[in-house]
Amino acid sequence: MKTKLIYLLGLLTTLGLLSGCDDKFDEINTNKVDPTTLAPSFVMNKAIIDATYLDGFGTLEMLCYEFGIVQQIITPYGSSLAGANYNQNNVSNTPLVWQNFYRNVLKQIVDVVERTKDDANRTNLYHSARIWKAYSFMILTDTYGDIPYTEAAKGYISEITSPKYDAQEVIYKDLLKELDEASAGLDATRAVESTDILYGGNVAKWKKLGYSLMLRAAMRLTKVDPTTAKTYVTKAVAGGVMQSNDDNSVMRHSALYNNWIGNHLQAREKTNFYLAAPFVNYLKTNNDPRLGSIAVRYVGAKGGPEQVASRASTDPKVQVGMPMGYDNVTVSTPAVLAQYGVASLWDFTQVNLNTVLKLDAPEFHVTYSQTQLLLAEAAVRGWVTGNAADYFAKGIRANMEQMAAYDVSAAIKEDAIQAYLAAHPLDMTKALDQINTQYWVASFLNGPELFANFRRSGFPTLAKNPYPASEITEDFIRRMPYPDSETIVNLQNVNAAIARQGPNTLSTRVWWDKK
Missing domain, CATH: 1.25.40.390 (Serine Threonine Protein Phosphatase 5, Tetratricopeptide repeat)
Structure with a gap:
């Protein structure tokens, strides 16, 4: 009898404990900090x-x-x-x-x-x-x-x-x-x-x-x-x-949230990509001050380890774009290197990783500069009122002023902007060429x-x-x-x-x- 009583008491205790465990079960087992939906x-x-x-x-x-x-x-x-x-x-x-x-x-x-x-x-x-x-x-x-x-x-x-x-x-x-x-x-x-x-x-x-x-x-x-x-x-x-x-419309970056193009080129691809000759030559030929904001050349570098700050030059006069149509072997032949006046393929001009592609450099989706240049073309076509030459000049100016958003060292001075605009007015006989070539420059890095x-x-x-x-x-x-x-x-x-x-x-x- 005593044994049965002990058994009965044990069973009642167990049931009580089970009942207690079930109390507020849903509340206890709900993760209140794990969202099921996002705003x-x-x-x-x-x-x-x-x-x-x-x-x-x-x-x-x-x-x-x-x-x-x-x-x-x-x-x-x-x-x-x-x-x-x-x-x-x-x-x-x-x-x-x-x-x-x-x-x-x-x-x-x-x-x-x-x-x-x-x-x-x-x-x-x-x-x-x-x-x-x-x-x-x-x-x-x-x-x-x-x-x-x-x-x-x-x-x-x-x-x-x-x-x-x-x-x-x-x-x-x-x-x-x-x-x-x-x-x-x-x-x-x-x-x-x-x-x-x-x-x-x-x-x-x-x-x-x-x-x-x-x-x-x-x-x-x-x-x-x-x-x-x-x-x-x-x-x-x-x-x-x-x-x-x-x-x-611009995506801003920081040291924690990087510009991923800059991140990739500053890491595993640092010595693999170069500014192309057609782009560099266009900017040089037209004395475009944006080249000084965009480009850097490690003068005389004969390998990746020699691309160091002491060799770096942003002087537009010394920039040499890599020619199209070569691979890493053919561009390194003595004849090609002599033709372009460089010591090796690592001596060609690159994008400046301290200005337009530094880790916290912004990336642009749609810009005022692009918009003005499209309006210039629309004006040439007779689709909008306003002077095509004015839209054209405003588009170029806006992109040059946009350089300051990358870094203070990339900012272009007002006298340089004025000199460029004075030297490159819109010529209506070749307006579509001029406008869209400027669009090409203004959209740099927007693939x-x-x-x-x-x-x-x-x-x-x-x-x-x-x-x-x-x-x-x-x-x-x-x-x-x-x-x-x-x-x-x-x-x-x-x-x-x-x-x-x-x-x-x-x-x-x-x-x-x-x-």
């Missing part, structure tokens, strides 16, 4: 940050292709760095814009658009997100042509894992509509997002970005649909484009925009890269091929895009890139 304003910031890539390797499409195609920065090396230097398809680097924007930027920004579209308290965030979404899709379609658009980045939202590819013509017309509606929809009397990393919630600046981006998108259509182009150029100007460098406007305008006039093992059928690379991963997971839709657009090669032109 859309923070997700928006992530989409803006990711547009300048997640690490140095993400910039290799710019470094190996876009900068080289437009002959501003080149590498003589092959293997993992092969690209525009040899006019070859390097399948490791051509997908990098695709991967970053679909996997990161658009995944974030589409989520923001979806979560704010019906929120009356966040209309400004919604319209700002639409503008950034349009900017992101512009980069993708300019780079690859036909792409997933209407069904893109909706895997989590609508479970669309094999999105169809939309024709670039359809994409551009919708982008213009989106920019028109979103820019007009921004309202300074409504709630703003003060945590906005780009403009701190300044609605007026977001409007100017939207309309300036609309101007850029409209000018893409100059060859294929000038009527639509003129319509939206007119709307952009009426809406209000950027008015000064204070309106620039996607350099590549797009070069194809769109046909300027500057560059000689074909003469490297003998070229894989392209035209004089220049015209687009990036779709990633191999797409043919594995989305083959039917890829094939439909190829059938409509043309072969999946470096030579196929996108819709707006007509001869």
